[in-house]
Amino acid sequence: MSEERNPRRQFLRQGAASLAVLYAGGSLAQGRVTLKAGDQKGGLRALLEGANALDGVNYDIQWTEFPAAAPLAEALNAGAVDSGPIGDAPAIFALAAGTRIKLIGANRSDPYGTAVLVRPDSPLKTAADLKGKSIGTNRGSIGHYVALKALESAGLGPNDANIRFLPPADTKLALTNGSVDAWATWEPYTAMAETSGHARVLVSGRGLSSGLSFLAATESALATKRAALQDFLQRVVRAQRWSYQHVPEYSASLARVIGIAPEAARLQFERRNTQWRPIDAELVATQQATADFYLKTGLLRQRLDVRQTFDTTFTLPA
Template identity: 75%
Template structure:
């Protein structure tokens, strides 16, 4: 990726972001989001009120276009999973993870149609799997294959964005779809797919708020405040499950039962960067190196900004 190059799709996404009307001297945070989940959390918990800065939102369907926007500095920061963060860094994107959360990775999964004859990871041998290149779905598919002693073949993967992969699965163009929440819960509750292999035991469950080096240098105080608001909103959401699930469904436009399912089973918690986080992220990076998807080893330690500590 080259800095400041935008695809047509990204440009269109950013053009649709609501404009920030700022008082003179107020900081503007350009926030990226994936399927509206972060904004929905903050809005439902009332954490977007009385901000000491302005926020301009841009929404993306997956981590890859969000990483592209970070690379172009079209956004300052956004939520990104462990695997796509590693690929972004390996591709030279100048970002750091400044806040960390860990969740139950069940919903990062390999899905099949409800009537599929596939029953275990071993049944994926010779099958076609749809996913985003470099996504947490790509990672979980590789881990699922490895758990059964399998390696991907030349034609194993069809690299497709989530909506296209879902359509390909339902139409039988692929045998399995490796994806993440809320797509997993949406497909399950709609009766369109079932979980063949979940992420439990395969994924660390880590995801991050990652910001550009430029934003961390110039907007650190605002980013720190934003992260604390996310932590408070997460705490509020688990104290008000019915209200938040309903708000989430309404704001991001998915079925209420899918919103509640993916929210409750993820059990997200924001944590400090510690030795376990570093070890888990390094293990993921090393797995991609062994799989031949990274050209050289990535030392994950410099890819974290340790200044943020979630409030107790």
């Protein structure tokens, strides 16, 4: 069984390799709530640290970073983390698999960087050229989603290309050495590949992806740490607003925290233009359309009613 098809094994390996613990407000104090915060590369920790948004927090935060949504979702399912950021498509995939989470906050970004990449010297020029080619991506990820949408945009189906399921680091290597023809991925991997000269965008996510991402929380954390989750969400939203008012400072912090080149950090940050927004009927309908697309392509066995996956009681700062 491949590691991508055994997300628990991948989670254990990645978690052991990349566990990072932040003691917000000092050392762990007996009796204080500890919020176990999952993160993805280029995610919330860099944002909150860059904005100094954890000042005065009255609970402790234990961070664990994951390279992609699949191991993060597995960690949520196992109760290893209480909350974490997850894209629209992987959230659907996790929920359909029985992961007991709710989506408590939502943001929308420019989806350009959710893209299908090819080597700079690749002869592929359009989505139609993907017919019969191999595409590396994470199963159920936003990269997987944009690969399927790119094929559909060219009148092709899921079986018209050979989609290989690999984690980001392995897919990057496979693209470089020619083991795959294309890599369907997301930020910051897209910006990293572009600025290093290792890849170019064949098909961007504009017009294909909704650009939605969410802050998810486990049902057990919602029952016991709701106040901490509400405070955490508000700090994230305020930090996001600060970041676009302080682009140089935040880009430098992002590069430092996640260990990527400053030019890649700034490129992916500026073009995403992330905006947190209320969970309203329009947003729910957009998420339902994404779920229905996964059903049509055979990745879901039955229709998922996404209305049940949201907790709309959380508020955003004014």
